[in-house]
């Protein structure tokens with residue numbers, strides 16, 4: 001399953017057949033097995049994968065996912081997503097991803113460390129040459145990235161490291177910062193209103209959701225509702241995000257926080273200016289999209305809207321800012337961390353935020369120009385901008401005819 005619909009894309013972009021062929025398949029896939037005799041687990045045999053989708057623009061960049069449901073096909077989809085994101089936001093990376101099919105929750109810490117060291121040994125050439133640069137993803141943490149660095153001794157071989165181990169100030173909150181920044185730009189440009197005073201509902205209060213709420217509150221938005229796996233809360237005057245975060249830390253979720261109780265489904269149907277799904281895939285579908293009353297939807301999670309859901313929103317005139325634009329703050333910060341590692345310079349959090357804002361602002365401007373000129377959705381426009389970048393880069397490299 002490709003991230004883009006090439007037939008639809010070709011109605012707007014002059015996509016050379018050679019470019020389509022190269023973008024429709026991964027460049028390289030490695031399937032290997034991590035086999036370790038560990039105490040107390042016994043012999044662990046885990047399938048593991050690395051996919052380079054397209055490296056025309058630079059090293060294959062994408063997280064290491066450690067989760068029981070990891071497969072080659074899903075790793076391939078995620079690598080492809082990175083190709084489109086990195087091209088759209090103009091950073092010198094290609095699309096990659098790696099995965100280990102294991103449940104990290106069942107692993108004693110020392111066993112997880114041993115498995116990651118073995119992963120580095122198996123991928124020695126990829127990681128030492130800089131051809132593939134991992135980062136944290138579902139099931140892997142900044143400390144796991146520190147283990148990778150400990151094996152390679154190359155700071156630029158991995159991003160998302162803890163700040164004390166060559167990591168980047170501002171990296172942890174960068175995706176949420178980017179979502180908040182894009183929300184401000186979209187509110188002004190699409191709704192013609194500043195974010196200050198606007199009502200926002202956010203589904204998901206993990207890394208992305210919480211930081212999105214914090215940065216939006218800082219910019220004067222009224223975050224009137226938040227939900228997570230435990231339930232949700234809402235209040236017309238706006239939730240206090242610090243108090244809500246403290247409640248969630250102590251109780252394990254936002255349910256029971258100050259405000260009226262609300263379900264996830266009710267949150268999606270609230271009358272607000274902006275709705276931000278920041279939790280999981282497929283929450284706005286053909287079944288519930290007719291109940292959405294927000295004026296604008298920002299996709300902070302990956303793929304939170306199904307194609308049926310999106311068609312219904314489009315019919316009802318509710319614009320959607322797509323995931324490949326809205327949640328790319330994290331990979332932009334990864335680029336800043338990689339640049340810091342290569343140069344040896346130190347970076348302040350404000351510089352990280354500034355680069356995220358600049359790259360996202362530039363991409364947003366290009367996407368909106370395509371929307372205005374070609375009368376297409378923001379999602380298709382984002383794919384158009386990324387495709388044009390990828391075509392030009394592959395021509396520059398002599399991969400496709402000029």
Ligand code: NAD
Nearest residue numbers: 175204205206207208209228229278279300301302327330
């Ligand atoms: P996380 O695990 O930190 O948080 C997930 C949140 O979603 C939690 O609050 C959880 O309670 C909630 N949740 C889970 N299942 C739910 C359900 N069925 N209904 C309602 N809420 C539910 O994850 P995250 O890092 O914040 O990532 C969130 C999304 O953003 C994912 O789609 C992820 O792929 C995407 N994303 C994350 C990053 C990043 O830098 N962390 C970057 C790009 C995209």
